[in-house]
Amino acid sequence: RRRLEPARIQYGAWDDPRVSLFATVPQEPIGDMLSRLKRLPETKHSREKTIDACPLVLATSPSTNRLYREVKYQVQQIADDRNRNYHPIQARERQSAIIAHMMAEHNRHEFAEAMRRQQLHTNSQRLRDLKTEIDRAKTTLSVVKRRNDNANMRGFEREQERKEAIADREQVRQEKLAEERAMQLKAHTYSEQLVQQIRKLQADREQQQLTDREEGRQKRQNDELAHAMDLQHAIEWRHKKRIELKQMLDEYSALKRSLRDANPDEPDKLDVIVMEAMGPVTASFLRQELQRRVDDIERRRLISDDLGEQLSEMRNKKDAHDSMLADILVCERQAREKKRAHQDIQKRRNQKLQVAADLINQRKEQKFYQEKDALLTKITRDSTSFMERQYQQAASRDAASHAMNKASYDAIASDIVNNVRLRAAAVEEERMIKQALQDMEMEMERRVDEERMRVLHSQSRDIIDEVRPCKLSHVERETFGLPA
Template sequence: MHNLQTESDRVGNGVWDNPGLSIFATSAQEPVPNLLTQLKPMPNGENDCVSDKDVCRMFTQSSVAEATLYRQVKHQVEEVAAVLNSHLHPGQRQEQTDVDVTLALAKELARQQVEASRCLQLHRNVENLRDLEMEVARAHTALAVKNKITLNIKQTVEDKQRERAEALAEQRAVEKELREEKQRRVQKAAIFRRDLMAQITEGRTKRIQDHQKSVAEGRLELKECRDIVEQEGLKDAITKAEQRRVLLASLDQSAAMLKQTREAYALAQKNKPERGLLDALGPVTAAYVSKAQKRRLQEIEARDINAARLGFQLSQIKHDLESRDQLITSLLIREQKAKENALALEQARTKMAKKQEIREQLLSQREEQKFFRDKAVKDALVMPKDPMCFGERQYRMQVAQRENTRRLDVQCYQDMAHMVVEAKNHRKAAAQEVADIIQEVYNVQNRQDELVAIERMKVLSKQPPEVLSALKKSILTEEEISSLNLKK
């Protein structure tokens, strides 16, 4: 603390010029607040230097020596400002440090915000980054699905093992129950066989006795049935013989009746004439002929009526066609007349416009001729009397005209050359501007490609190895594959 200068000592330092202000304002002086208020003006009346203040008045730069002096003084001012900045009060130093830290923090926050905005724009607008993010998301999804499938498989295996153990336990219990049940069934079967054999033996004995009894009864019934059948057969034979006799008698009677019928029919047809083919045609009478003639007359009248009706229809159709043709012809004639009238009207309007234009041109020519006549009269009135001859005046006029023409030609050639040079320079400038624009576009594209590559590496570096291995190698570049040590 004892090495620091006091406020009064620091105020005395400075450089003065004629207006009383410092002529060197450097960046090293900025931390000192209100530096101009701390400078002191030189005493009035002093022209060269002030010995007690160790300063000199500075004038306008006019030589190399003065420029060197100005540079030396500027360097000294910067050194003085550096010394002042290095001997600040603790409060001022803390304040300056806080300001520097705040400015640096604000600058860093602004840079981070710009960087975040630029990264966001790149991620939104660059298709390469969007494709990479989509591929990374797909890889994450595939990895999650794979992990889920693996977990499901593991869970399924565990469930199956547990179910298998439970099934084995249940199967052992069932087998044990089956063995016990089998033993019980064997015991029951043995008991049942014993009982069944006893029942079978008893039933067989009973069936043999019943069979013998039924055989005896059957033999007795068979004998009785045979007797009954013999009696019925005898009765049937007697009945059939009687029926045969009755049928033979009826057949003889039918044959006799048929013979009598034939003889009676032959006797009845003996005296009748034979019927011919012409008898089947029938007689041709007057009524039949009159009906045929009447029918023919009706057909003729019907044909006449149809012919008249068709002729009337044809005449009506012909009349309609003629009327239509006449109407179309009249319409075409009217349309042609309308076109001719419109064309004639247009020609008349064009002719009238041309006449009006010619009239205006004639009027303007007459006015122009009148103007030049009046001008010639005025020029003749004010023209000074020249004693030279007419030939001399014509010669001088021709010489003046040639000089004027030559001067105009030279000026025109100069203007054309100037225009050519300007056009050439303009084309060169335009070409250079286009080349600069193209180069700038290339530079911007290269910078954007570099930023995109950096962002891609950032995105890829954040991913775990499983996701990187799941990515498609076609979407990665050679540098990314080599940087991430991925297999092709």
């Protein structure tokens, strides 16, 4: 391996002091480094005579600093261009390091994201509820699957049992068919013998029936002839009796007509007897009915009179009570009005007396002050008098007190303004804090919604269909096409 691999290139600072000033560790010595530098702008004085490489760092002029920055930038660009051309082994190592760094960064990002999601699941009640609902859906699906598997297993077992039962039934059927064939053969032989016997018996029976039928026909003819003779005799007898009855009725009618012609004015005794027998009964019944009706009318009249008297008495009592209540109400209203009028009169009188007393007192006070002012105008003021000195001292004290009060009022006003500003700042700070908290809550809600969508997308369609729609938001239901 040592023979195959070339020597590694070591990058280091240069020994030339005019170049090592700008060199860095990852740079490789290049012989024509200065030839690769860009030419500086020309000036009137010579830089080679006035500026050396060593005192360049110590120079503090703006032009020297600018020169240093330009040269340093160019040297760094050349070093960067040179460092892009790596050795193949170093390029592979560099790529491996970059890939490892990217993988580590990706793993770190995934780990941080996983921890963040775990923290979200720990802190968010909605995510915990969703996890509980998904677990419930998974449990339900597992129970349903187990139940279906058990049902399928039972169905398979029943199918096997049914097939076995069908096979047993088929075997039994074949055995029964064999037995039936044997029985049919035996029955066929027996039936042929039986048919022959039956035919013989039928022939004998038909012969006997013909004989019996002929005898019955002859007997029926004899009976019909006898019945016809009896019927004819009965008809003749009835006709004879009808003729005799008609003759008797005609004779009775002729006799009755002859009697009526002989006595035309004599009433029928039978009708007279019936009328005489029914007359007293009918008259008594009519008298009783009329008396009952008269009694009912009298009783109703008495009842109506009593009710009318009671109703009239009640109406009179009610009218008297209403009139008494009306009189009482009128009296009470008049009393209240009189009392209110008396109170109003007394109140106005008291007001007038108070106004008169106030006017009298005001006039007395005005008169007092007028007399006092008149007396004060008559007094001569002396600056050396005790009262004048007292007055001046009191005036100076009042002025000092006024100045102190004004200063305190100004301080209070400034404090009020400052307090208002502080309160406004506190309110603004509180508003900003609330806004920040609201933004944090909104961001948290957004992350929770995204995590819920990620969790739902990671589940199968069966589990999503099993989740109750009331546990999902409107957007989630629309996303997965679930009913509201």
